[in-house]
Amino acid sequence: MMENYILELKNITKVFPGVKALDNVNFSLKKGEVHALVGENGAGKSTLIKILTGVYQPNEGSVFVDSKKVSLLNPQEAFTHGINVVHQERNLIPTFTVAENIMIEQYCKKMTSTINQKKINQDAQKYIDLVGLDLEPTKNVEELSAGKQQLVEIAKALSSDAKIILLDEPTASISVKEGEGLLDLIRNLRNKGVTFIFVSHKLEEVFNIADTVTVLRDGKNVKGEGTNGIHVPVKDLTRNQLITMMVGRTEEFRAFEDRDFSDKEVILEAKMLRSVDSPKPKSFKLCKGELLGWYGLVGAGRTEFARTLIGYDPPIEGEEFVNGKKTVVKNIKQMQSKHKLYYLSENRKEEGLFLKHSIKANITSSMLNKIKNRLGMLNFKKEQAVANKFKEELDIKTPSINQVVNNLSGGNQQKVSIAKGLSVEPDILIIDEPTVGIDVKTKAEIHRLMRNLTNEGKSIICITSDMQEIIQIADRIVVFKAGKIKGELKNTKVYGEMSKRIMKLIMD
């Protein structure tokens, strides 16, 4: 059985402190196919990609290109082996033209070579046409839409004779029309012999253009139903089968008990609310003591909407009601102190924590007013007490609360971030991606914590892209797509049913 494998990853294991991201994963890519890599958030997709592109090195296992073993120690090495990536973020020089970006490797080889602008434009034109871009090679990249920029990156990959082009969530940040154009292009190029790895959340795309699918779940390969292979030909797969492979049923799926909120007061409400970064009007309600889930894919607009509610990006139209009273949203401080609304950012490192400071300082950073005495001096005893209280309550694993937060594991950092939010005793908490990159045990602890908080009377909005998580913990689920709210579901906590209903809302 001499398969023409252009790329093989065998028995790849990758471990991070506290987390086994990939567990004995295999991946084989045939020449000239479009191979989809699919899986939930946290399934291990991005880790696998990082290994493929030389960003990470596996703890165990090997990579083979054209049946030859290779070690990809950095992105350049991956590139020399013909592995080109088009990331979710653009890697183009914004101040250069399309042609200058496409041909950049060619004319940057030697310091002393001269630039023949005409030749660059001419050479680039070939690739511009190949990807179906209808524009001048002299157009500046920064003026192009995200979709067109992406095509430029693909053209760039083609110009360097890429063996494999890896597309990471290519239609995530582009318009629907451009997305369709992109899929057509991939089909075209595949027919011309280019090999693609295609990573996407959007199952309809997978069925649209992929030849083969590999599914990852919890860091492991998932066998195809009825086929027993880990690389499943798409033509042999139904939509439901794929969903089952992706989201599956896990032994430990244990959801919280149902709670009824039909007669509870509405503590937070938005009516046709829109802002600069969240321009489509949205409406929803949050009941007191409820754990409301906001589900959506990357780019669905949930974080932007949260930023509107909390005053970071104040609303320009529509109404917001807190505790039944119409609220004029001015800034974060006002919403925090006056309306007891606190937001925990998804990027805890960039936006949530003060990495150089101690746990103690981080936890109290939002409530400094409460631990000061008359002269504006900090009461260290109080600070210590607050920090210790949360250390106990949240079980933050650290030898001391003076420990610098940067040195903590992801899970503990997240706990500090949550403690910071809880320290101001908010009534409403919006938590954005609470358990991303966190080990299973801590994840469960955080879920339990959120549940307990709501039992005590607090109301929580949990923003997450983790299907399993949201079905486990949420009382109700609001589904977002492309900046709009597609629908709202009462959570029956029955996995198979809920996941299908949610996906249906998204894919409609």
Add this chain to the structure above:
Amino acid sequence: MNQLLNNVSDTSNKKKRFVINNTMGVLLAMIVFSIFVGCSSNTFFSVDNFIAVSRICSITVLVGLAQMVVMAGGGLNISVGAIGGLGAVVCGALIKRTGIPWEFAIILGIFIGVFCGAINGFIISRLGGAAEISWLTTLATMAVFTGFSLGITHAKPFYDMPEGYDWIGAYNIFGVLSLMLVIMIFFAVIIWALFKYTSLGRQVLAVGGNQKAAILSGINVNKVLIFKHIISGVLAASAGILFSTRLGAVNADIGKVWMLFSFAAPLIGGTRMEGGRVNVLGAVLGGVLLALVSNGVVHMRINIFIVEFMEGLIILLAVGLDRLRAVREENLERLERSAI
């Protein structure tokens, strides 16, 4: 509203707009200012004054280009003045203390620029290459280079330079075109060609535009860093030597105040601090504007110290206007998106 949106997102090239806006802006400022000064002084619009201004701007432009080259790649060079001083000092010392002909001394002085630039580039790359690193490193090397200048001269100037040396700074082609100006234009054209026609120039711009993407495209960022600092050093040293030919003497004070207007010229001309894009013509015009200002102030009998004040103000205005433009474009883009 729609028409407004169309105007922003139409095919008009942002790059072209950028060049035109800034160049026009500077030209306008130059014209307005000149007229203003010309009204209050009748010696301003004279051939002699033209020559005087051309001499001043030959220095301001060279120094501005020295900074611009580094800015293009996303960094800074605080030591441009110090390198200028050291280049002149070494040249002067060689002439005065050894017997070598002044032509050689000049070449060696320019080599000091290469040397200092290489040191800058090397240290910055070793310390990580970030923009703050470049500014702090060159702050330190500025002190080191100035120190060397002081050490070599013992704070005493070199007088009585050879005739040929002085001639460079004094000669006017056809009686109207100062040689200094011609030399400056020569360098400016080279720099323009560097960015337009050479791979190195593009690599510098690529690193400034998006360092990550540049690395992924196979560009050796450290190499680029060192080269751009070497070019900067050469320009700076040349400016220092050129200045001393006009001065007729060499002292360690040369370049002491150059740091500020080294930024002024490129910033006024539209080159941005973050890099990725240069406007050579803009920087040249910016240097000319600065020269006009310092010259004009004398003609208007205003306190000479006002020049420094104005330079700072001009930078603030130029950068501020630039920022306003960027904000306006950002807002228009946002409006576009929310209308979808």
Add this chain to the structure above:
Amino acid sequence: MLKTALRKILRNDLAGITFALVLLCTLLTIFTDGFFSAYNLDSIIKDISIFAIVGMSQMATLGVGQFNLAVGAIGGCAGMIFGALLELMGIPYAIAMIISLAAGYLLGYFQGFLIVKTKINAFIITLALASVYHGLNMTATENRFFRNIPNSFKAIAKGNLWGMPVLLIFSFITMLIFWILFNRTVTGRRILATGVNVKAADYAGIDSGSTIRLAHGLSGSLAALAAVLTISKLGAAQTSIGSTWLLISFAAPILGGTLLSGGKVSIVGTFLGAALMTIITNALVLVGVSFYWFQAFTGGILLLAFTLNKIRESMNTGEGRVLIEGGK
């Protein structure tokens, strides 16, 4: 073994620099005649006192993660204002000092205001303003000297109190105030939080804008204080005050452990950093190095300081991390 010892010294900011200082002083005492004389020590301490304040001026803005290139210019302006108040208006020096410090605060506050409002890089704003302030200073005063400084004021720089030079007492009091500010007050905590991460500060409900303005204002006040004390020492107010401060304003805090990236300051470290710089310069004099090479040495030390800072930063964040494990 040496490596771990080195690491420990680097990590503990104060230990490292204290060690260097002690070593240097010891060597100088042994190998030179002049170092340990009363006259020399007195002179050094007075210089250190003023430079420490200059260093703290920069440290204040480094606390919010920004640079202040106008430290010298603001000092110069405030100094000339002080001189003018004394000579032209005959105001008692205590009041003139207060006015000067207020002027320094305003000049700095304006800087911070521009930075927050325009969102332009602090580097450009402070660079440009340094020129604006200095140019204004020179123009307004026409580069004159104010020499009519009352003897009682000059006595500040010359005199001793409780066995220490008065200048040193000023320095210590300033250090105390700022130590309290940064370590014990809510405001100080807010400044440092903004310095670590502006976005996180915003999300935590800290008004990063007013914090930045405040930090620059404080920086200006300190620059003004340093200028006023310099005038006492010189016996005259002149526009050149502050023109040489740029380098030392950075060297002192960095050597002392203040991080360039913001969020972490060391008041004692800044003092020790100023001490190190001053004593090194003193050493050069005593050893007989030509005065003209001093700048070269200062620059070299500064480079060393940056290298140390880089190592320290990487020890604080990326490499060398110790991961505290959650239970598995």
